[in-house]
Amino acid sequence: MSSSSALDIAILCVAICLFVSFLVATVKRLTVLGHVTGILTSLGFVVSGLIGLFHPSTYVSIGHGAFAFTTLSFRMNAVAGFFVLLIGIVGLFAAVYGIGYVREYNDRKSASLLVSGVLIFIATMVSVVLAGNVFTFLVSWECMSVVSFLLVIYEHEQREVQRAGFIYVVMTHIGTVFLTISFLILAYYSNSFSFQNMDAIQMPIGMKTLVFLFALIGFGTKAGLVPLHIWLPRAHPVAPSHVSALMSGVMIKMAMYGFILVVFQYLKSGPIWWGVLVACVGAVTALLGILHALGQRDQKRMLAYSSIENMGIIFMGLGVSLILMSLHEPTLATFALLASLVHAFNHALFKSLLFLGAGAVLSTTHTKDMDRLGGIIRSMPWTAAFTLVGALSICAMPPFNGFIGEWMLFQSVFGLATSAHDPWVNVFAVLIIGALTMTGALVAMAFVRSFGTTFLALPRSEYAQKAHEVDVSMRIGMAGLAGLCILTGVFSSRLFEMFGHTVQEITGAQLAKNPMGLAFYNLGSTSAHLSILPVLFTSVAALILLWLVIRLGGRRISTVREETWACGGTLTPMMTYTASGYSKPIRIAFQKIIRPSRTLDRTEGSFYFPAKYAYISKVSSFAEVYMYQPVVQAVLRTARIVRGIQNGQVQSYLAYLFITLIVVLLLVK
Amino acid sequence: MKADEMYVILEIVQIIFLIAVAPLIQGVVKKTKALLQGRRGPSIWQPYYDLRKYMLKDEVVSVHASWLFLITPYVVFASTIAVVAMIPVFMTDTLLSFTGQLVLVVYLFGMARFFTALSGIDTGSSFGAMGSSRDMFVSGLAEPVLFVTLLAVALPLKTTNVTLLTNRVIANHALLLSPTFYLVFLAFFILVVTETGRIPVDNPDTHLELTMIHEGMLLEYSGRRLGLMMWSAWIKQTLMFTLLIDFCGPWGISRDGHGWILIASLAFLFLKLIILAIVVAFVEMSYAKIRFFRIPRLLSAAFALSMIAIVTEYLL
Numbered sequence: 001m002s003s004s005s006a007l008d009i010a011i012l013c014v015a016i017c018l019f020v021s022f023l024v025a026t027v028k029r030l031t032v033l034g035h036v037t038g039i040l041t042s043l044g045f046v047v048s049g050l051i052g053l054f055h056p057s058t059y060v061s062i063g064h065g066a067f068a069f070t071t072l073s074f075r076m077n078a079v080a081g082f083f084v085l086l087i088g089i090v091g092l093f094a095a096v097y098g099i100g101y102v103r104e105y106n107d108r109k110s111a112s113l114l115v116s117g118v119l120i121f122i123a124t125m126v127s128v129v130l131a132g133n134v135f136t137f138l139v140s141w142e143c144m145s146v147v148s149f150l151l152v153i154y155e156h157e158q159r160e161v162q163r164a165g166f167i168y169v170v171m172t173h174i175g176t177v178f179l180t181i182s183f184l185i186l187a188y189y190s191n192s193f194s195f196q197n198m199d200a201i202q203m204p205i206g207m208k209t210l211v212f213l214f215a216l217i218g219f220g221t222k223a224g225l226v227p228l229h230i231w232l233p234r235a236h237p238v239a240p241s242h243v244s245a246l247m248s249g250v251m252i253k254m255a256m257y258g259f260i261l262v263v264f265q266y267l268k269s270g271p272i273w274w275g276v277l278v279a280c281v282g283a284v285t286a287l288l289g290i291l292h293a294l295g296q297r298d299q300k301r302m303l304a305y306s307s308i309e310n311m312g313i314i315f316m317g318l319g320v321s322l323i324l325m326s327l328h329e330p331t332l333a334t335f336a337l338l339a340s341l342v343h344a345f346n347h348a349l350f351k352s353l354l355f356l357g358a359g360a361v362l363s364t365t366h367t368k369d370m371d372r373l374g375g376i377i378r379s380m381p382w383t384a385a386f387t388l389v390g391a392l393s394i395c396a397m398p399p400f401n402g403f404i405g406e407w408m409l410f411q412s413v414f415g416l417a418t419s420a421h422d423p424w425v426n427v428f429a430v431l432i433i434g435a436l437t438m439t440g441a442l443v444a445m446a447f448v449r450s451f452g453t454t455f456l457a458l459p460r461s462e463y464a465q466k467a468h469e470v471d472v473s474m475r476i477g478m479a480g481l482a483g484l485c486i487l488t489g490v491f492s493s494r495l496f497e498m499f500g501h502t503v504q505e506i507t508g509a510q511l512a513k514n515p516m517g518l519a520f521y522n523l524g525s526t527s528a529h530l531s532i533l534p535v536l537f538t539s540v541a542a543l544i545l546l547w548l549v550i551r552l553g554g555r556r557i558s559t560v561r562e563e564t565w566a567c568g569g570t571l572t573p574m575m576t577y578t579a580s581g582y583s584k585p586i587r588i589a590f591q592k593i594i595r596p597s598r599t600l601d602r603t604e605g606s607f608y609f610p611a612k613y614a615y616i617s618k619v620s621s622f623a624e625v626y627m628y629q630p631v632v633q634a635v636l637r638t639a640r641i642v643r644g645i646q647n648g649q650v651q652s653y654l655a656y657l658f659i660t661l662i663v664v665l666l667l668v669k
Numbered sequence: 670m671k672a673d674e675m676y677v678i679l680e681i682v683q684i685i686f687l688i689a690v691a692p693l694i695q696g697v698v699k700k701t702k703a704l705l706q707g708r709r710g711p712s713i714w715q716p717y718y719d720l721r722k723y724m725l726k727d728e729v730v731s732v733h734a735s736w737l738f739l740i741t742p743y744v745v746f747a748s749t750i751a752v753v754a755m756i757p758v759f760m761t762d763t764l765l766s767f768t769g770q771l772v773l774v775v776y777l778f779g780m781a782r783f784f785t786a787l788s789g790i791d792t793g794s795s796f797g798a799m800g801s802s803r804d805m806f807v808s809g810l811a812e813p814v815l816f817v818t819l820l821a822v823a824l825p826l827k828t829t830n831v832t833l834l835t836n837r838v839i840a841n842h843a844l845l846l847s848p849t850f851y852l853v854f855l856a857f858f859i860l861v862v863t864e865t866g867r868i869p870v871d872n873p874d875t876h877l878e879l880t881m882i883h884e885g886m887l888l889e890y891s892g893r894r895l896g897l898m899m900w901s902a903w904i905k906q907t908l909m910f911t912l913l914i915d916f917c918g919p920w921g922i923s924r925d926g927h928g929w930i931l932i933a934s935l936a937f938l939f940l941k942l943i944i945l946a947i948v949v950a951f952v953e954m955s956y957a958k959i960r961f962f963r964i965p966r967l968l969s970a971a972f973a974l975s976m977i978a979i980v981t982e983y984l985l
Binding site (some may be wrong): 440 | 737752805811827
């Protein structure tokens with residue numbers, strides 16, 4: 001097997017996806033074919049990605065267009081392989097989950113459109129990754145954005161969804177403008193539109209910086225970096241849940257892929273402030289993301305904010321890697337890049353899992369509001385267990401997979417902090433570690449809150465009482481991802497051996513034989529590499545010992561079930577903690593940042609005898625209040641002034657023409 | 670890890686010692702507090718009697734509790750033991766030792782906290798959820814401070830392996846003269862108070878009061894499970910003391926322990942633990958519990974101290 005066969009498989013699967021999605025959308029009652037195709041082609045992508053991971057680049061061009069640059073060109077290498085694998089894995093489980101999930105829409109609207117949309121979405125994402133020249137990349141990027149926009153507005157009869165879709169489509173196009181410019185500059189200096197000739201281009205430093213900044217803005221918009229993130233918490237939650245999983249789990253990683261491609265491969269490295277900037281943006285994104293997540297009641301919106309936070313962590317890692325490259329520490333830089341990739345891989349798994357879990361809850365209770373849920377661990381035991389695995393993974397609890405990525409990030413930032421360069425770089429690294437840990441601890445709070453108030457305690461509404469376990473296909477979809485979360489956590493060193501080729505392809509530097517054993521300044525016989533297995537073994541041994549001691553020394557005890565103590569009263573669902581109550585300390589302590597507000601309005605009854613109150617509490621987005629609103633207002637104000645000259649009378653328009661003519665004549669003369 | 674079987678046995682003995690001594694340290698703290706308050710107080714062995722009682726008692730579990738509530742004490746206990754296996758107690762060799770241990774230590778504590786916080790919500794009791802919310806909030810602020818403080822020690826020694834770190838601190842006598850050392854000690858002490866849930870951050874003696882944080886989450890536990898939770902909390906307290914000793918005063922811990930040296934270092938460590946327990950009790954007695962929203966200030970003071978320590982390290 002070579003990488004050309006990997007490329008062939010991938011392109012074949014993309015073609016099948018597109019063809020079948022056309023069939024499913026047009027011919028009635030072919031939804032089953034769509035499901036089967038989704039599963040089979042995703043498997044194809046997994047296989048193709050796995051082969052691609054271990055082989056050097058191959059290119060293939062199909063169909064020459066009217067102009068030289070409109071050739072469709074594809075290529076496969078270890079980097080593309082990594083991302084194809086990612087799409088394949090998440091796509092596979094999302095497709096399985098979709099079988100049960102789309103049934104819910106059957107009586108309301110056309111499920112076949114949704115199925116075919118998901119197929120096209122997966123196909124376009126793969127085509128972004130496989131793109132071998134600028135034209136293919138941008139076209140695929142645009143198709144991916146448009147298809148995801150259409151999927152976001154699938155439930156377009158709701159106003160909230162329309163608005164979310166609008167903001168998404170605007171923001172994503174602003175991003176694409178910056179991308180197009182930066183790619184055109186790259187193409188100009190490399191005298192070619194093919195990615196083949198772009199590795200480490202010679203460019204003046206000013207141009208390099210421009211390309212870097214534009215790439216950061218362009219890809220940052222897609223990745224949801226603060227302050228370009230405003231579309232993400234709107235668009236991700238309103239899409240159907242398996243689409244949310246694909247968007248949060250995979251689509252935002254396409255931005256990471258593009259950023260790595262442009263900055264790490266084509267620009268190679270730049271001045272140290274590039275890395276510092278990226279790391280700072282990442283840190284701010286991570287902290288603001290998780291603080292906002294703690295302010296949400298809508299479960300899927302909370303997950304969307306958490307995706308922003310995770311992209312922040314990934315970009316922190318990329319920034320640290322860039323700094324290390326500028327400091328000529330290739331081995332450490334490669335390790336930091338590997339850390340980002342591993343975290344991206346893990347995030348794809350657990351975030352998709354969490355979205356699928358939230359979707360399962362949504363499909364049976366018909367609410368995303370955590371304050372109204374509660375107690376559904378009894379009616380949905382499987383979903384609860386899988387969601388718990390996802391929550392433990394995202395909180396980076398050992399032995400689940402999230403831990404490994406964060407551990408590697410810590411180690412690489414620690415490497416930066418101990419490197420003997422500028423003391424300020426070292427202090428900066430310590431601050432980055434502080435941001436990383438604070439994010440980690442707040443993530444734990446966010447997910448204790450979301451899991452606890454959704455699944456534990458008592459059901460707080462009739463929505464939650466209606467909950468029942470979801471059907472087999474949805475459970476299989478979640479179980480697969482949950483299983484992978486545990487497997488990749490426990491056997492993490494296998495993962496690094498696989499992704500080692502990817503980072504070597506990017507940086508060109510050789511990684512240590514066993515990256516986990518990459519012991520920084522850690523010599524001596526006592527140092528072994530981090531392995532989760534002995535820790536697990538110790539814990540289990542301790543438990544067995546404890547059990548033996550109790551068995552041998554103690555007597556059999558009985559367990560009585562009694563009502564929870566409620567200060568002498570009876571416990572009612574009203575008494576149990578809500579998600580809003582849980583994050584109250586955060587809202588108070590960080591009120592400058594998340595700006596909580598609450599209003600109490602009497603809706604029924606007189607002033608003295610109120611019958612009903614409406615209590616609204618919400619948090620507003622930092623970026624929206626301080627950055628977007630002033631801009632929008634300025635634009636509107638200018639428009640209002642300019643509107644004065646538009647009075648609708650033909651005479652005045654003729655006068656404008658006349659004046660313009662005179663001015664032009666004067667200027668020409 | 671050395672292949673020598675003798676070492677493995679000693680390393681396991683080290684774990685058992687810490688687990689066994691934990692209730693005694695709690696007893697010493699309680700006794701000291703009682704004496705300072707002018708009471709006779711319970712015997713220093715009382716926690717052992719309590720533990721025995723808990724283990725043999727029948728249990729009452731809430732009808733609303735799910736399986737999470739039932740497994741939590743075991744998860745907490747197991748993850749605490751995993752940390753114990755990584756921390757040098759009376760000799761620097763530990764059962765588990767690898768690069769990047771510090772991160773694992775912090776996250777294993779996080780694991781215990783995660784499950785405790787969930788079980789606090791699980792029974793539907795508002796006290797539990799309130800304690801859980803507060804505990805996660807405090808940890809959100811304490812964890813970065815803890816990490817940066819650990820780094821203040823780890824950075825100049827260039828390792829995140831606790832065994833190596835302790836070895837290097839022992840070898841480096843000049844450290845006693847550097848200002849960094851004292852700054853880190855102070856910051857670490859604030860953290861020990863926070864992490865063990867003591868006044869001025871939390872009050873371990875209150876039950877059923879609106880001020881409680883950690884105890885609130887344990888409210889619905891009884892019998893064997895309560896015993897395990899309490900024991901884990903005591904072990905964690907002793908662990909924090911040991912970490913403080915390892916990082917800021919490990920002199921006396923044996924490096925290639927055999928024979929008499931080992932016994933001497935064991936006695937020395939025991940003495941240090943008792944002294945720390947008495948000091949903590951003194952601090953607890955001389956402060957009032959601060960308001961919940963003042964805790965961030967206390968922690969940011971600790972953060973500032975360790976940042977200053979790090980900056981002086983680089984600039985001096």
